[in-house]
Amino acid sequence: MSTPLRLVIFDVDGTLVDSQGDILGAMRHAFGAVDLEVPSRDAVLGIVGLSLPVAMARLAPDAGPAVQDELVEGYKSAYVDMRAKVGAAQSSPLYPGARDSLEQLHATPEVLLGVATGKSKRGLDSLIKAHDLGSFFVTQQVADFHPSKPHPSMILQAMADTGVDPENTVMIGDTSFDMEMAQSAGVRSIGVSWGYHPVSALRGAAEILTDFAALPTAISRLWER
Structure with missing residues (x-):
C-alpha cells in the first residue's frame, strides 16, 4: 500500500x-x-x-x-x-535549523509543504525571494484572501489546493492562533517554543518543539500515531 x-x-x-x-x-x-x-x-x-x-x-x-x-x-x-x-x-532572518528542516521534508516524496500566514502576499513574496524559499511551498495562504486566524480558511484552502485529507495534514506554529486554527480545521498541530506566544498558550499541540532539528522526527511520530 x-x-x-x-x-x-x-x-x-x-x-x-x-x-x-x-x-x-x-x-x-x-x-x-x-x-x-x-x-x-x-x-x-x-x-x-x-x-x-x-x-x-x-x-x-x-x-x-x-x-x-x-x-x-x-x-x-x-x-x-x-x-x-x-x-x-537580514531584517527577518530564518531561525536556526529552519532551512535544513525544510530541505529534509521537501526531499520526502510524499510530503508537500505550505504556509499559512497573517502576512500580505507582497510581504510573503518578498520574504520568500530574500531567503530563496520559492521551491519549497506548493501552497501559500496569506491574509489578503482569508479571514484572520484562527478562522480555518487558510488550512482548508491549503488542503483543497493539494488534495490532502485532514488526517494527513499538520500545522506548525508559535501562537495560540495557529493551534486554534488547526483545531477548527480538524488537523493536528505542532507548537514551537522559540516564537512569540508563551508555550503555555499552545494548547492542543501534539508536541512542543524547542529545536527546529527535531521537527522532521516529530512529524514522523505524528504520522505513526
Whole structure:
C-alpha cells in the first residue's frame, strides 16, 4: 500500500523567521503617527499572526475604525520602508535549523509543504525571494484572501489546493492562533517554543518543539500515531 500524500503547513513570523524587530519598529511608527501610546512589547507580539485590521482593533479598541485604518496603513508603510533599508533576509532572518528542516521534508516524496500566514502576499513574496524559499511551498495562504486566524480558511484552502485529507495534514506554529486554527480545521498541530506566544498558550499541540532539528522526527511520530 502506497504512502498517502501529506501536507505540512508552516506559520511564518515567529515560526520560520524572526521578524520581531521590524514588527515592533513598524508598530511604534504607526502608533506615534496618530499620537497614540505605543503598546507594550508583549501586547504587540501577542497579536502576531492576526490579520492587521484585527490586530489593530485589539491593540487600540477605543480608537475607532478610522484611526484603526490609519494604524494599519502606517504599519504597512513603515514595515516596507524598514525592510527596504536592510533587506528582508537580514531584517527577518530564518531561525536556526529552519532551512535544513525544510530541505529534509521537501526531499520526502510524499510530503508537500505550505504556509499559512497573517502576512500580505507582497510581504510573503518578498520574504520568500530574500531567503530563496520559492521551491519549497506548493501552497501559500496569506491574509489578503482569508479571514484572520484562527478562522480555518487558510488550512482548508491549503488542503483543497493539494488534495490532502485532514488526517494527513499538520500545522506548525508559535501562537495560540495557529493551534486554534488547526483545531477548527480538524488537523493536528505542532507548537514551537522559540516564537512569540508563551508555550503555555499552545494548547492542543501534539508536541512542543524547542529545536527546529527535531521537527522532521516529530512529524514522523505524528504520522505513526
